[in-house]
Amino acid sequence: MSSDDYLQVSTILSRLKRLSEFFLPGGIPNPVRIAELISDVLDEISTPPPGDPDTLEELARAYRSAADVIALIGTDTGRLGTTTLPAAWEGGAAQQASAVLQATEKAIGTTPGIFRRAATVLEDLADDIRDQQQRHSRLHEELDAAFYDATHIRVRVGTPDWFPGPDITIFEGDVPMADPTALLDVVRRAYDLVNGCIDVYTDALDSADRAASRFADLAGKARAAAAVEGGMAPDDAVVLAGKTVTTELGDGYDDGILTPSQLERAGRKMQELSDADRTRLQQILDAAASDEQRAWILKGLAAGHSVDELARFAERIRGLRNIGT
Structure with missing residues (x-):
């Protein structure tokens, strides 16, 4: 619907x-x-x-x-x-x-x-x-x-009583009037x-x-499964898979901040980072003001941006509310 x-x-x-x-x-x-x-x-x-x-x-x-x-x-x-x-x-x-x-x-x-x-x-x-x-x-x-x-009543009109011979139906039918x-x-x-x-x-x-x-649940599970497959922690995957944006693009638009492929790619890229960069990225994510902001940072990671670039991006969006809405 x-x-x-x-x-x-x-x-x-x-x-x-x-x-x-x-x-x-x-x-x-x-x-x-x-x-x-x-x-x-x-x-x-x-x-x-x-x-x-x-x-x-x-x-x-x-x-x-x-x-x-x-x-x-x-x-x-x-x-x-x-x-x-x-x-x-x-x-x-x-x-x-x-x-x-x-x-x-x-x-x-x-x-x-x-x-x-x-x-x-x-x-x-x-x-x-x-x-x-x-x-x-x-x-x-x-x-x-x-x-x-x-709005109708059933009416039958026959010959009057004084009319000689058997009763004959002159009219029988529904008349438009309240009963x-x-x-x-x-x-x-x-x-x-x-x-x-x-x-x-x-x-x-x-x-x-x-x-x-039920469809939202299926979409969320698909996103979360893709993130876990890429190496993201299950609890992070479940939370981030449910983050959406508000659009006016119609009922058929996938409003997830992170698509399944982006979740999978973000999880994989996190695993590929050096220990130092992974620790630094985790600090950036922990400092985010909301799960939505964390999702946007990981979207940047999935797109191939470096940790330095993500740090600058995180600073720019930290003071914003309802990012992407």
């Missing part, structure tokens, strides 16, 4: 809750007002819970297919690093090539599992949306019927249906929140 959809559903939900108060038992307004209120509810629920279950399921299948392909690539890549290399690769070159291939296998190895878990999230979300849209459609039809009942005798039943039905709509839109927001949380 996009941020615009989320806002729209939240607005619908808020208005439905206000309208539902008019249908509380004991607060029965006049028949005309009942019809107006039901019409207002129908206007509010004209937009069903957003989402395309079929597209989500198609995307989930694509994730699972990609996971299977990537898993095979990882296996084949790892096998290359442990079997015969081209004859031209000898000595140090062969060792370096083998190390690169095995490292690539490790990097690829975590991807299939993440893709499969993402597919499960998409499938669950598709099931939720399909259920919500079906419930919405059913409630919409029942509210339409309730509105009709509130005071059915008012209580209409109010009860409308009350139940409006609350049913509230449940549907509440579930839609809950499903969106749950999916967003």
Whole structure:
């Protein structure tokens, strides 16, 4: 669910809750007002819970297919690093090539599992949306019927009693006018249906929140895993993987300060530093005013900047708040 959809559903939900108060038992307004209120509810629920279950399921299948392909690539890549290399690769070159291939296998190895878990999230979300849209459609039809009942009465006109012969139906049908005798039943039905709509839109927001949380968790784990793979301490990896920037680039933008590849590269470069430079960099990180600032310093490390350059950069950003937002 996009941020615009989320806002729209939240607005619908808020208005439905206000309208539902008019249908509380004991607060029965006049028949005309009942019809107006039901019409207002129908206007509010004209937009069903957003989402395309079929597209989500198609995307989930694509994730699972990609996971299977990537898993095979990882296996084949790892096998290359442990079997015969081209004859031209000898000595140090062969060792370096083998190390690169095995490292690539490790990097690829975590991807299939993440893709499969993402597919499960998409499938669950598709099931939720399909259920919500079906419930919405059913409630919409029942509210339409309730509105009709509130604004029509069944009338039959036959021949008068004094007319000779059997009774003959001259007219039988629904007439557009309020039926005071059915008012209580209409109010009860409308009350139940409006609350049913509230449940549907509440579930839609809950499903969106749950999916967003699960996707954020997967993204965080992917970043943290990349950082640990590069040699970063697990506790630092978990904290820094969750640091984000605020952007206006839309819902599909990866807002992590450090991408998975940057986290992996930062961890690896820390391991490659001399003991003196590593100690100095740790002092720079410890002096940072926030985890966000630490993330930006490590972003510079991943980009290849020296410890001297990072020290100057850290001094410039130390007094800043909400850097990158």
